[in-house]
Amino acid sequence: MTTEKETLNYGPVLFHYDLFPEKLERHGKVKKVITKRGTFALKEAEMNEEERSWFTHVIQRLSEIGFHQVVPLYPTKFGDYTVQLGPKTYYLMPWFASDERNERAKDEVLLDHLGKVHALTLKEQDFSNEVVEHSYQYLMNRWENRQFEMERFTEEAEQKTYMSPFELTYLSHFHNIMRMTEEAKRRLKDWYDTCQREKRYRSVLCHGKVSRNHLIFNPTGDGHLLNFEKAVLDTPVRDLAVYFRRAAHQRDWTIEEGKLLLDLYEKHVPLLNEERGLLISYLSYPEPVFNAVDLYCSKRTQYSQIELVHRLESRIRAMKKIRDFCDAIMIAPPPAFEETVPNKIHINNEEDHI
């Protein structure tokens, strides 16, 4: 229900669109705004000026380069695409009602769209030893520091006479977890060596927050991507790793399904060997397990032991699925499609990169 206070709170934002809400409904960080002029989605975000300008640039650029499956932003009456009010940033989009019939196809559409965005923005970067060195060292240091923290947690747990159920569960999987960590580090080093040898790396426009929730279907059933607030130029592997890591946590997710989706993606952007290795590296690193340990250390009083153990076990199970998925994609031959190279893979080859 809309209260008068809510209308007043959002009034200064909706004023920029000349909209007067008849009803406001909260859907997470999105408000469904029902007006005489139609129904809209008002998104609330936290972005600084640079991020706001990059965000609107990304949305406009995607349209310019021919990717139209993005939920459009409505300009304000003053021609801006965002409204800043205090620390918050708002933007307005059309409201698309969720359509249960399309839920099953969501992952396929998501990976297909992601592939298209990546293909349209793919660019082989001029090799910069400094950039590669920095990226490698930064990630390696971060991973090693995390690994050290986990080893310390293990040592402390081992010294206890009576371990908690969480500690016991963690310790029983410790060697496997460390093996995955070492595998991730080894793969990262391989990527670094290949980059140094081949003097190449590619970047694309990464969505930055790939999730099923960031794909919605319009009334005609076409999937549209949304929430490009965290979009960034990076290796295509970044988005893939975020997607597959999240997908593996779904109970009914299978390796076969994952392989099919990766093949679907690779119709648009076939991964180079070193990128495949980097994807395996990102996926193998057991960050979700480490996060479960962090949660245990910091908030153990807020959750019961059983909840914490369940969370840990579910993450370990997901990591096992990921490990099998990594094995499967590592040995898989490159997909043999009629057109392995997308037609417009270098759309930005005139120094016109997004």
Next chain:
Amino acid sequence: MGLINLLENEYELYGVRWKQEPHIIMTDFGEKRIRYWKDEEMLKWHVRWRDESSRGSGAVPDRMIRTRDKEAAVFDGKHWITLHDYAEILFGCEEVERWGQFIGQLLTASVQGNYKKDLSIEQPAFNYYDCLELAQKYTDGTFQILNTSLAEAKKRVLFAEALNKKVQNTDVPIFEKEICIANGKRIFHFLFYQGGDSKPVQSYLPIRNFLFEWLEHNSPLSLKMLLTEIDRTFPLSGDHGLLLLAEITTPWELNDCLKQLDNTSLEKMVEGMNRYEAIWDANRTFLKTVTEWFDENRRKVAL
């Protein structure tokens, strides 16, 4: 094609009709104000200050509504025409923080976007000797206030000059000629500021006048609160604070005071002197309040 048709077409409006020809129209998006511009550079400046000072502020100036081609104005063959929101309910002075935020944002935008290219700007300058000349015919009498105010004005001119000299490398920003409380309207619960279309001035005088008007409607404490709120958005401790203080110290009111005088009869002279005294005293309170605030603020920083 008539103006109404032009507006309907360019702004995608329906059912447009005059409410108050030639400035206010009714549209399907509510009441809107029309402004007419002859000088394109001046129009650009007015678009710019409105756009810049709206950023992040809880207050909204009456920015130019964009056409369907995202242009800030349309040309009807004679003038540039701009369309603005319009409101009638006064915002009042109760919400000091909103006014402070708006003035602070206005100062920030003006300082950051110092924009002079091809723009005709006035630079008001106070001339003490002109005032002295004007006062000469009244100084023979025994009106104490006249003599003391002239002496005090001279001291203030010297003090303002010293302040200006201290920050001579800092550019004075450009403002709308008139910034006043009555231009603050209320839409929902926010401050909607209806700007004007006059030639801009490169001077802190419009801000000085606004602060003085604030004191006319409110207490000295409220003025100090307003300065504190402005300072939160636009720190007044730097060079621009000194420029503003110099403008406030300059005895601009001396001109107004002298204009009140009329020595055609004793009665008129006494009446004029009373008004002179009232204006002079009000400005003295104003100067005292502002300098007190600056002193208190400086002490806070020093602590």
